[in-house]
Amino acid sequence: KAGVTQTPRYLIKTRGQQVTLSCSPISGHRSVSWYQQTPGQGLQFLFEYFSETQRNKGNFPGRFSGRQFSNSRSEMNVSTLELGDSALYLCASSPRRWGLSYEQYFGPGTRLTVT
Amino acid sequence: AQTVTQSQPEMSVQEAETVTLSCTYDTSESNYYLFWYKQPPSRQMILVIRQEAYKQQNATENRFSVNFQKAAKSFSLKISDSQLGDTAMYFCAFMKTALEETSGSRLTFGEGTQLTVNP
Numbered sequence: 415k416a417g418v419t420q421t422p423r424y425l426i427k428t429r430g431q432q433v434t435l436s437c438s439p440i441s442g443h444r445s446v447s448w449y450q451q452t453p454g455q456g457l458q459f460l461f462e463y464f465s466e467t468q469r470n471k472g473n474f475p476g477r478f479s480g481r482q483f484s485n486s487r488s489e490m491n492v493s494t495l496e497l498g499d500s501a502l503y504l505c506a507s508s509p510r511r512w513g514l515s516y517e518q519y520f521g522p523g524t525r526l527t528v529t
Numbered sequence: 530a531q532t533v534t535q536s537q538p539e540m541s542v543q544e545a546e547t548v549t550l551s552c553t554y555d556t557s558e559s560n561y562y563l564f565w566y567k568q569p570p571s572r573q574m575i576l577v578i579r580q581e582a583y584k585q586q587n588a589t590e591n592r593f594s595v596n597f598q599k600a601a602k603s604f605s606l607k608i609s610d611s612q613l614g615d616t617a618m619y620f621c622a623f624m625k626t627a628l629e630e631t632s633g634s635r636l637t638f639g640e641g642t643q644l645t646v647n648p
Contacts, residue, residue: 445634447634447635447636449636456638456640456641457620457636457638459635459636459637462633462634462635464631464633465631467631469631469632469633469634470633470634470635471633472635502572504574506574506636508634510634516562516624516626516627516634517562517564517576517579518576518636519576520566520573520574520575520576522571522572522573523572523573523574525572
């Protein structure tokens with residue numbers, strides 16, 4: 415089975431611009447979660463999508479948004495980029511089967527640099 | 530809210546030796562999962578091992594095993610026969626069990642322990 419894929423892998427943007435990151439989960443996985451990783455704040459949860467609905471949200475400003483499509487693929491959008499948004503953005507997919515498994519499998523990440 | 534603490538920012542071990550990474554957590558939940566992930570220099574986050582809180586038996590995956598002490602809220606990872614490829618940042622993570630299938634879930638991570646395996 416192919417793993418979680420994320421595109422693009424690297425991105426350089428300017429302050430004030432917006433960016434869209436994409437994530438394709440493992441086939442059959444129904445849940446996609448997004449995390450931000452920075453040296454100062456560590457790994458922080460952004461949001462989770464399951465069946466095209468946001469099920470959980472972390473403590474991030476409204477500039478961070480996402481969506482999930484009917485094929486479980488997910489996109490994350492950041493508007494009005496700030497220097498502090500520079501980070502590795504990790505996507506994780508999960509089978510999300512009740513009583514079975516909620517473990518999350520991560521993609522390689524998108525490295526976003528804001529200048 | 531849950532918190533996860535890894536008190537060892539860096540550790541090193543000689544190849545073929547055994548090393549134990551510590552993790553403590555704080556939660557009022559009774560049903561949850563605990564995980565160890567490794568993140569090598571490639572930055573790919575890899576699931577190493579998981580433990581369900583309701584299981585008393587400690588999880589084992591080949592050279593990796595955990596010591597889960599629920600009352601003490603401790604979850605340490607033991608790596609036996611350390612290999613150079615084990616060099617990575619290791620993260621301990623907590624996830625509470627969802628009440629129903631459509632409930633939200635999230636991983637709460639510790640700060641990480643950088644493990645270096647020396648030849």
